[in-house]
Amino acid sequence: MAWYHNEAHNSDFGTKASEALGIPGVNLDAITSGIVGITIANNRGFSNPLIGYSASLPWIRSETNIDFANTWTKILGNHTLKFGVDLRRVRDALLQEQTFSPRGLYTFADGQTALKSGSGTTVTSFGNDFASFLLDLPNQAGRDLATFFPNYRAWQFFTFAQDKWLVTPKLSADIGLRWEFYPPATPVAKEGFSNYNPANNTWWSAASEVIRII
16 A cells, blocks of 8 residues: 655745735635736746746645555466456545636736737837736736545556466577556546537536536
């Protein structure tokens, strides 16, 4: 059996930094604690975010592997037979947002303040990006919120058989076969797995019927 638990936090984890700065509705709980992200001119070599932390922070990961494995050996004349099985139970949990972060991200670029030249060409500079920031006109704003802790369970089964055949004192042959079986994983929470099918505009979720989006 193997188990590990890993967490990584932004340095202001647990604080209501956004609320203290006058940005309400950001710090709802520990996962959303800290300062909101602000990016200015992310296409001009400046850090992203300029203020705040990586979208992947915080993360919480825990994994448990329960493993039963055994190998048997049988000698029959000039054959050495081996076979074995490996049965695994995997428990994996990962809470981590990756797009905008649980605290949210405001991006300020030149789209709101760009100028058009006489020829119709757009003229921009860092000044346009910063002007958008000063005017509080983000070109993009988003936020990731986890509605539940993603967590799944899975079985994995492996088996093999092998024959080491001593054909002559100077010649041996090794023959073997291995088989691996990975059944579909199942979510701990009801409807914990989902997928959107754009071909027919339907939303598939585990342990539920197909939902047609209108």
